[in-house]
Amino acid sequence: xxxxxxxxxxxxxxxxxxxxxxxxxxxxxxxxxxxxxxxxxxxxxxxxxxxxxxxxxxxxxxxxxxxxxxxxxxxxxxxxxxxxxxxxxxxxxxxxxxxxxxxxxxxxxxxxxxxxxxxxxxxxxxxxxxxxxxxxxxxxxxxxxxxxxxxxxxxxxxxxxxxxxxxxxxxxxxxxxxxxxxxxxxxxxxxxxxxxxxxxxxxxxxxxxxxxxxxxxxxxxxxxxxxxxxxxxxxxxxxxxxxxxxxxxxxxxxxxxxxxxxxxxxxxxxxxxxxxxxxxxxxxxxxxxxxxxxxxxxxxxxxxxxxxxxxxxxxxxxxxxxxxxxxxxxxxxxxxxxxxxxxxxxxxxxxxxxxxxxxxxxxxxxxxxxxxxxxxxxxxxx
Numbered sequence: 001x002x003x004x005x006x007x008x009x010x011x012x013x014x015x016x017x018x019x020x021x022x023x024x025x026x027x028x029x030x031x032x033x034x035x036x037x038x039x040x041x042x043x044x045x046x047x048x049x050x051x052x053x054x055x056x057x058x059x060x061x062x063x064x065x066x067x068x069x070x071x072x073x074x075x076x077x078x079x080x081x082x083x084x085x086x087x088x089x090x091x092x093x094x095x096x097x098x099x100x101x102x103x104x105x106x107x108x109x110x111x112x113x114x115x116x117x118x119x120x121x122x123x124x125x126x127x128x129x130x131x132x133x134x135x136x137x138x139x140x141x142x143x144x145x146x147x148x149x150x151x152x153x154x155x156x157x158x159x160x161x162x163x164x165x166x167x168x169x170x171x172x173x174x175x176x177x178x179x180x181x182x183x184x185x186x187x188x189x190x191x192x193x194x195x196x197x198x199x200x201x202x203x204x205x206x207x208x209x210x211x212x213x214x215x216x217x218x219x220x221x222x223x224x225x226x227x228x229x230x231x232x233x234x235x236x237x238x239x240x241x242x243x244x245x246x247x248x249x250x251x252x253x254x255x256x257x258x259x260x261x262x263x264x265x266x267x268x269x270x271x272x273x274x275x276x277x278x279x280x281x282x283x284x285x286x287x288x289x290x291x292x293x294x295x296x297x298x299x300x301x302x303x304x305x306x307x308x309x310x311x312x313x314x315x316x317x318x319x320x321x322x323x324x325x326x327x328x329x330x331x332x333x334x335x336x337x338x339x340x341x342x343x344x345x346x347x348x349x350x351x352x353x354x355x356x357x358x359x360x361x362x363x364x365x366x367x368x369x370x371x372x373x374x375x376x377x378x379x380x381x382x
Contacts, residue, residue, distance in 0.1 A: 007035040007190030008069025008157030015064030024050045026214045037191045039201040042211035083158040084151035088166045092135040099131040105154045121149040141172045161193040236375030244284045244332040261331030265307045272365030281368035288336040290362040296353035306357045
């Protein structure tokens with residue numbers, strides 16, 4: 001199986017979709033580099049699947065153009081586009097065995113010699129020994145790989161995946177994330193993957209576009225989106241964030257000095273969103289795993305220069321690799337802390353007075369005029 005880059009880039013320009021008075025996708029520009037693994041991430045109804053279907057030709061854009069590999073395909077039907085789609089339900093032919101399911105696209109194009117191509121594709125998805133089984137004899141993950149093989153054998157320049165792992169259980173889904181990434185790397189085709197699962201998008205994709213209410217809220221590499229969210233929606237939707245309402249007390253060199261109740265926090269100016277710098281109030285954010293907990297008796301021995309907030313533990317949940325704490329703080333409300341179970345302090349139990357402390361460099365700043373709860377009320381499976 002070739003490993004050279006055979007993918008095409010995808011370029012959406014001013015593309016939108018309306019149904020009567022409802023706008024499913026507001027005009028957006030999006031560029032997917034050739035050979036990349038690109039994820040459209042968002043909750044149900046955010047417009048991600050509609051965007052994918054417009055790339056596939058299954059939905060006609062209200063405005064804008066779709067280009068694949070430099071060619072305008074906006075007016076072309078799906079079968080004339082250099083793209084294939086893998087759906088959540090796989091859409092395999094139950095009466096055909098796996099070999100014939102994969103060969104279907106080639107036979108439809110009247111290609112007579114299919115054996116070598118089908119065998120190569122089944123080898124790629126590691127299903128060679130199961131070639132003569134029927135779909136109902138395979139597990140969900142195996143069926144999903146058959147669907148991918150059937151799509152790839154047509155040599156599309158872009159493979160579109162619409163929630164392809166949604167029907168799998170958690171353990172199998174994690175396994176298939178790695179499998180899909182391996183296949184994409186091996187064949188070099190451009191993958192555009194729609195999902196509501198944050199971990200799935202961050203595990204597999206080179207670039208993630210977080211969508212909300214028909215718009216791309218933020219686009220970037222998974223690590224950058226997680227570490228440097230631009231909006232409260234992205235901060236809350238991608239994992240968990242502690243967002244603390246603060247006032248700007250002082251700007252000192254490269255840092256902003258913030259005040260939250262009796263607490264003073266430092267925020268690197270470069271980690272403050274552009275919108276946040278224009279006002280006197282800022283939402284200071286920090287991820288729960290970046291925060292450490294110390295019993296109140298230990299406050300005097302904490303390293304200098306760390307951000308600190310005092311509080312009282314309201315709840316503690318042991319989840320194996322870590323303990324997840326909920327702390328009520330007079331200065332910051334309810335805060336979450338995830339601590340690895342390495343050297344647990346037996347005094348850190350509900351009711352204990354504690355100090356939350358973290359490296360100021362792990363703090364990010366957001367515009368305080370946003371809804372602080374945006375993205376928190378969306379369930380992963382919605």
